[in-house]
Amino acid sequence: MKLPVLNDEKTESAGGCSSSGCGSSASAMDHLPDTIRDKVANHPCFSEQAHHYFARMHVAVAPACNIQCNYCNRKYDCSNESRPGVVSEVLSPAQAVKKVKAVAAAIPQMSVLGIAGPGDPLANPQRTFETFRRLSEEAPDIKLCVSTNGLNLPACAEEISKHNIDHVTITINCVDPEIGARIYPWIFWENRRIRGVEAARILIEQQQKGLEMLIERGVLVKVNSVMIPGINDEHLKEVSRIVKEKGAFLHNVMPIIAEAEHGTYFGLTGQREPTAAELEALQDACAGDMNMMRHCRQCRADAVGLLGEDRGEEFTLDKIDAMEVDYEAAMVQRAEVQQQLLAQLNSQRNKLQNQVQEQPIRILPPSRPVKMAVATKGGGIINQHFGHATEFLVYEASQKGVRFIGHRQVDKPYCEGGSSCGDDGETVLQSIVRQLEDCEVLLCSKVGYEPWSALEEAGIQPDGEHAMEPIEEAVQAVYQQMLARGLAEKPADQQQSLSQLQTA
Template sequence: MSARMTSLESLTRTTSLDHLQTTAKSDGCATSSSCGSPFQPDDVNSAVWEKIKDHPCYSEEAHHYFARMHVAVAPACNIQCHYCNRKFDCANESRPGVVSEKLAPDQALRKVIAVANEVPQLSVLGIAGPGDACYDWRKTKETCERVAKEIPDIKLCISTNGLALAEHVDELAEMNVDHVTITINMVDPEIGAKIYPWIFHDHRRYTGIEAAKILHKRQMLGLEMLTERGILTKINSVMIPGVNDEHLIEVNKWVKERGAFLHNVMPLISDPAHGTHYGLTGQRGPRAIELKALRNSLEGGPRLMRHCRQCRADAVGLLGEDRGREFTLDQVPGEITYDARKREAYRVVVAREQGDYITAKNDAIGMIKDAGSGRSLLVAVATKGGGRINEHFGHAKEFQVYEASAMGVKFVEHRKVEQYCLGGWGEETTLERVLAMLEGIDILLCAKIGDCPKHQLSEAGLRITDAFGYHYIETAISTLYAAEFGAKPLPTRASASHPTETRS
């Protein structure tokens, strides 16, 4: 069958360096990543912008184009969380703390080089366990130093529970680690005692409220120290209904006062099969509509991260995808040399694509604001990245949700779903579960959908269309908004810039 694919999509699916370099030259740019770079937001200064513009976690725009990689070098942990069980691993599972193989620092370096040579989108290396990066510090530090020496332009990140963070802030600053994620689920020790059964601190195990008090104090100290040194911090919080859901409003205030750059509120994952305390005791996770309501209540605090995928501790690739199985140790050469040319060529091409996308996005948002309607539209999108509607309904493992309103078009969240089409066939029970995850959605956009699921979804009351396949997301949404509420639609020129025909 035939399908349209943008030049950027085609580019990232090739392993040919010649193809990358030819495409970069055809864009009329030198090898500098500044050519055609997207517009800097008004509320972000130049120093911060340089740190986040190609970081897929810290920039919503960047996550369409740039990839992250986690290396599992830090298995030891100093706290126990009721939502965590690091022993469980399924190759198809996406959950923090899960890995298929643990690495020594030298193995991690080989793997990073292999990925950097083959995945031109790679911009960030993170150490997110599977234990705690600051507690298992020797391995974390050695890995960061080795990678920074070999690939100096890669951004380094760590994730931590914060208990041992203060001890290593100076070293993080010396190693030019610009981004740190701290998981903070409470500022009230009584609530903390319901989440953490124990911690290990100063060669001693603490439990209950005493443990939560120590953890809270250490987390706040670490956050304050990072802010003083100009290191950007992202706060992860797990939303646990009936435990800390309402309390996260207070957490948001505390971390804002201490300089957090981003706050990421994630849903509790509590499948009994994972063997966690919450999973085995029946603690439910939040419904998508509950998570959206909580995030909306946090507007005005630190910037909200809404595009998190709760990645594995060995994830590789764009957010929403995991190519880790392509780079297991048995597939990585024993001797390998870093070649920067592919990543450099990719940055030239993506700079132009980002500029085109942001221009189209700003036009679309302006048109909706000009409409003057007080109405809103919640739209789910099947996408593989690049800011376009470019995923088949049956292949989607998640939908990105956008809200169009008088304020423009904003990304709201992503909702994970089971893949409907497997081996060319779709399961009716799977379709029912997909429909349940689309609660509250007005319209679903995808690149293509079969007649059968389209009819069944329509029968259930969900509007769905593939008429905007491979167009920019915001442009398609603004056109729908115009048709819905009587605004003047945009010309189709901005919808599908630079499409090329390919066969698949």
């Protein structure tokens, strides 16, 4: 997709739209075969567009794990934390099925059910596959997914292909055993605990073999990788290259969570987390070899709802027991709702493309990309007050198009913290502004006087004029306004260097 703005800047050969997600986020999937696009059309974890419209849920039926990761500490009864491995209730397969049907009836846009822990699903194969077997029979309209560390994947690949499971996520943090030994202290393999480089070598071999077996069986594979600065950050470029060569469809590079209060080895030993800029740079570097997932929220193992929200407290076992669910009737309603959502998604995508094609072509000076933060409650719309936002989505607009960069979580919403200070003396508002310091525009439904002033002082222009508008459409419109006013031109020294390069 081309924007209706031309200049003398040559098209960059690296990171084109087919690999890096340039252009609208809708077009990032356009080059894929129809079979794959159909599979991910309403999958919020595999499709960036779908995550605005469709919900997911995880059921925690797999408590045991067969490896130890230095960034992991599985906890139970911890409803205030949102990170992998954390759950409030571990369910039996029967309880899980009952919960899924209750959630699906209450949230018709819930399209995907995943098992992701709190341990490893394939280290608990009986519980995991009993849940999947029953769901494929009793709730056949729900997509089924499993996330695994991959150690037992080759042994389970055939069983996966027997069920209605056509989406699998494998966490692959390295392909070098020396690096793996710094991430995994041990694995439990063939009834014994193995440590060090040998453990990492076995894990890597099993992961790669399992990936190949899934691809042979037509299963769609996403690879998750945890970015650990100083350990595997540069190495993940090689991981991305290899898993793509073997047929993985999507790569999700996510930041390590290493707060000391979580009690992980890395947290207690001072391993730092990557900055937003470092994560974005690594994702961009990997994007040349792989479609990148940038909307991951590193969900709890019992998450319910849209990505970025968690409605799990509405569906505890005691509350589900009081619900009467007619799932046959619910499936009819779910089909209608999801068809409407898909129609909305496709309509918005077509509208954006048509607007671009219909606008007159203008010649403008070479321009630079601009990052914009967005406050949204979901639905792909700018529909949230600045003070209520618990996270902000970040988009980059350029003359190549609009692309989603990632999300920035905040410790607490401004309206809950106001001018109160944390342990480091930083106010809630100051913390939010710091999180968005690389953005030039903030799009939201409303924003108060105090945060407006603070944002402007930090060089971030608040904008409430596009409330209730589709996000990409609004980001593109603001960028066009900036181009017309000369606010997005490349600095003179960059223009001169570009001119010299083109002349040469």
